[in-house]
Structure formats: C-alpha cells, structure tokens
Amino acid sequence: MSAIDARHLALTYADGTEAVEDVSLDIPEGEFFGFLGANGAGKTTTIKMLVTLLRPTSGSVAVNGYDVEDSPRRVRESIGYMAQETSIDPELTARENVRYACEAYGVSRDRRGERIDELLELVDFVDVADKRAKEFSGGMKKRLDVATALAHEPPVVFLDEPTTGLDPKARNRLWDYFERINDRGTTVFLTTQYLEEADHLCERIGVIRDGEIAVSGSPEELKSRVGGDVLELDDPTPTNVERAREVAVDSRLAADADDVEATEEGLLVRSAEARRYGTDLLVSLRDAGLSVVGFNVRSPTLDDVFLAVTGEEYDAEGGESGGDTDDPGGDGGGADAETTARQAPR
Ligand SMILES: Nc1ncnc2c1ncn2[C@@H]1O[C@H](COP(=O)(O)OP(=O)(O)OP(=O)(O)O)[C@@H](O)[C@H]1O
Numbered sequence: 001m002s003a004i005d006a007r008h009l010a011l012t013y014a015d016g017t018e019a020v021e022d023v024s025l026d027i028p029e030g031e032f033f034g035f036l037g038a039n040g041a042g043k044t045t046t047i048k049m050l051v052t053l054l055r056p057t058s059g060s061v062a063v064n065g066y067d068v069e070d071s072p073r074r075v076r077e078s079i080g081y082m083a084q085e086t087s088i089d090p091e092l093t094a095r096e097n098v099r100y101a102c103e104a105y106g107v108s109r110d111r112r113g114e115r116i117d118e119l120l121e122l123v124d125f126v127d128v129a130d131k132r133a134k135e136f137s138g139g140m141k142k143r144l145d146v147a148t149a150l151a152h153e154p155p156v157v158f159l160d161e162p163t164t165g166l167d168p169k170a171r172n173r174l175w176d177y178f179e180r181i182n183d184r185g186t187t188v189f190l191t192t193q194y195l196e197e198a199d200h201l202c203e204r205i206g207v208i209r210d211g212e213i214a215v216s217g218s219p220e221e222l223k224s225r226v227g228g229d230v231l232e233l234d235d236p237t238p239t240n241v242e243r244a245r246e247v248a249v250d251s252r253l254a255a256d257a258d259d260v261e262a263t264e265e266g267l268l269v270r271s272a273e274a275r276r277y278g279t280d281l282l283v284s285l286r287d288a289g290l291s292v293v294g295f296n297v298r299s300p301t302l303d304d305v306f307l308a309v310t311g312e313e314y315d316a317e318g319g320e321s322g323g324d325t326d327d328p329g330g331d332g333g334g335a336d337a338e339t340t341a342r343q344a345p346r
Contacts, residue, residue: 001065003029003156003187004050009059010211011045019045021211023059027204029155032178032188034202036195036302038312042211043191044084047160050189051081064155077106080149080157084164088144090134094125097133101148119147123177139170146177156187164193175201195302195314205302207309214309219302226300226308228272231281234294235266247288251281261307266292270304 004027011020020042027033037043048054050061052072060067066074088097098119102112120129123143128136133144142162149157159178163171171194178201182188192198198205199219206216215222231253235241244267248260253271261268269281274297285292306314 001029002062003027003031004033004061004063004189006046006050006061007059009046009049009061010057011042011049011054012057018211020049020056020208023208023211023213025206025213027187027189029187030182030185032182032201032203033190034198034205035189035191035208036198036205036306036314037191037208038310038314041208043208044160046208047081047158047189047191051079051158052076077152078154078156080152080154082145082149082157082159082162084160086141086145087148088133088141091132093130093132094136094144095120095129097144098147098151101151105152107152115151115153119150122150122180123147124173137170139166139173142166142170142174143177146174150181154186156189157181159188159190161191161193163197171197193314195306199302207306209310215305222302222305223300226270226304228270228300229274229297230300230304231269231271231274231278232263232265232294232296232298233267233269233281233285233292234296235290235292240290241266243288244285244290244292247284247290248281251277251284253277253281258308261311263307263313266294268304268307270300270308 004025006023006025009020009023010018012018023042023046025033035043035046045054049056049068050063052068052075055069060069062068063075064078066078068075089100092100095116098116099112102115107115120126123146125144125147128140133141136144146162162178163174166174175197178188178190188201190198190201202219204216204218205222207214215225217225233244235244241262245260245262248254248267248269249257253269253273254260259270271277278295278297282292282295303314306312
C-alpha cells in the first residue's frame with residue numbers, strides 16, 4: 001500500500017486561481033519525500049489537499065489507504081501535520097503543549113504520561129519541559145511543533161517548510177529528529193526552501209512548476225540529468241555577462257544555448273566537458289577582451305537541477321545566515337565545524 005496516492009489532483013481557488021493543475025504522487029510507506037517548487041508553485045495548496053484542509057476541485061487522494069473525501073477523519077487520525085505557522089500555545093509550558101496535543105489527538109489516558117515523556121525526550125526538551133513556550137527561541141518552538149505533530153505516532157507526517165528562518169545549527173538539529181522518525185518507519189513528506197536540506201534528507205524529490213510535477217527522482221538521479229559538471233564564472237557587471245554568454249554559447253562547452261544561464265553572480269555553463277575545456281573558455285573570453293573575477297568547476301547540485309528545470313534560481317528567502325537561533329540567550333549559535341561539514345557541497 002502507498003502511504004500517499006494522489007491522482008491528477010487539481011485545485012482552483014474561488015477567485016479563479018488555478019493553484020494546482022495536475023499533480024500525481026505515489027509515495028511508498030517509509031519514504032522520505034521532498035516536494036519542491038518556487039514561491040507560488042502550489043506546494044502548500046497540494047499539502048492542504050493531502051491533509052484534508054482543502055477539497056480538490058478534481059482528482060483523488062488516499063493517505064494510508066483512506067480516501068480524503070470519503071474518510072477525512074481517518075486520514076487526520078493517521079497523519080501528523082507541521083504547518084508553516086506554529087501551533088503551540090505560548091502561555092503553556094512545553095510539557096503542557098505536548099499534553100494538549102496528546103489529548104487532542106486522542107492518545108489514551110493510560111498511555112499519555114509515557115508518551116509525553118517520550119516526545120519531550122525525542123526533541124531534547126526534558127530540561128526545559130516546565131518553561132513556558134513564550135520563552136523559547138524560534139528553533140526551540142519548531143522542535144516543540146515537531147513533538148506535537150507526532151503525539152499520536154502517525155505513520156505519515158507532513159512538514160511544510162519546517163526549518164524556514166532557522167540558523168544552520170538549529171536546522172541541523174531538526175534534521176536529526178526528522179531522520180530519527182523516518183528511521184523508525186514514518187513516511188515523511190517535506191517541503192523546504194533549502195535545496196541542501198532536500199538533498200541531505202530526501203530519498204526522492206518531486207519538483208512542482210505551474211501546478212504540475214515537472215520532474216521527480218532521487219537527488220542523485222536528478223543531478224545526473226544536469227548532464228556533466230557546472231562551470232561558474234563570476235562577474236558582477238551585467239554587460240560583460242551578456243557578452244560572456246555569447247562567447248560561452250559559441251564555445252565547444254555548451255551543447256546548446258539552454259546550457260548557459262546568467263545568474264546573480266555571473267554566468268553558469270552546464271557541460272559534460274566542463275573539466276576538460278573549461279580553461280579554453282577563459283582563453284576565449286580573454287581574446288574577446290573580457291576578464292572574469294572568479295572561475296570554478298564543480299559537480300551539479302540540486303540548485304542546478306532546479307535552474308535547469310524551471311529557468312529560475314531556487315528562492316531561499318529567510319537566508320542562510322542571521323536566522324532564528326536554537327539557543328535563547330546564547331550567542332546565536334553560528335555554524336560550528338560539524339554543521340559546516342554537513343552542508344551539501346556547493
Ligand atoms: N486562498 C487563496 N485564494 C486564491 N489564490 C490563492 C490562495 N492561496 C494561494 N493562492 C495562489 O495559489 C498559487 C499557489 O499557492 P501556494 O501557496 O500553494 O504556493 P506555494 O508553492 O506553497 O508557495 P510558497 O512557497 O510561497 O508558500 C499562488 O499563485 C497563490 O497566490
């Protein structure tokens with residue numbers, strides 16, 4: 001049985017916006033699935049249909065074998081949902097928030113005390129269990145959100161941008177919990193603004209564009225579809241970039257013009273020959289009277305996949321730095337050696 005089986009899902013909002021046009025997903029039990037797309041591509045609308053908060057205009061969805069139209073209550077009982085907005089009560093302590101979630105999700109009275117302790121332990125809240133949630137940092141609130149979404153041990157959890165705005169340390173910590181629950185057999189459906197997060201966590205990824213799945217596959221499969229390596233030229237002046245683009249398109253590197261993209265930093269060329277002939281391009285640029293300030297050849301990342309599929313750079317608002325810390329009253333918890341080492345190579 002699939003954990004999530006969505007067929008030809010579509011949703012048009014009352015104002016006529018066709019947010020989701022045709023989304024089919026078949027996610028096996030126990031998979032860690034990443035759902036990616038630019039802002040407004042239809043991710044949240046899709047999740048809301050999967051968790052019974054929005055009724056599809058057409059198509060069908062079964063979650064854990066229950067049809068969302070026929071058995072919405074069964075679906076809700078069998079899933080955990082961590083929405084973008086926090087669901088914890090700032091006036092309650094961590095323990096009270098978790099207890100409330102256990103009651104709301106119908107965890108039996110006999111089991112409740114034990115389950116509350118397990119959940120607090122899972123997200124490392126034992127020492128601060130009796131502090132009020134309003135005293136917690138952004139990262140801690142997210143961890144508490146994770147605990148409450150898991151109260152009833154659901155076989156499937158939906159995480160909608162669970163780490164947005166967190167600093168790398170807090171994010172890494174959450175990644176550990178997500179991996180832990182997936183290791184226990186829980187199916188995870190994740191949306192994220194951070195492609196390195198999807199790369200690190202997900203076994204399979206689907207990219208939604210204009211309300212339809214544009215590509216899906218494992219991170220490695222998707223990266224291999226970029227076709228070779230990626231050569232980056234840094235040049236901040238747009239006029240130079242435009243001329244450099246013409247030189248690159250004419251070079252033996254690019255199979256066609258689509259392999260050359262202007263980026264915020266300068267220019268990017270996807271090519272199976274990037275390592276072999278990359279320096280030839282530098283010579284051609286110099287001959288054309290252009291100099292570059294930076295040059296680099298690297299393996300493709302999911303950012304390259306995204307750029308190739310959508311023609312846009314993946315939006316990562318909330319940023320890599322200056323995010324919400326996991327450490328209230330601390331020094332902001334910058335990236336330590338371990339954190340840095342765990343980031344996907346760029
Ligand atoms: N209640 C609504 N009424 C009308 N249009 C809506 C509504 N909610 C979302 N939309 C539109 O539907 C489209 C898809 O929105 P959705 O929130 O699903 O995208 P998303 O991929 O989750 O984006 P984000 O990353 O910004 O959350 C967008 O064009 C959005 O403006």
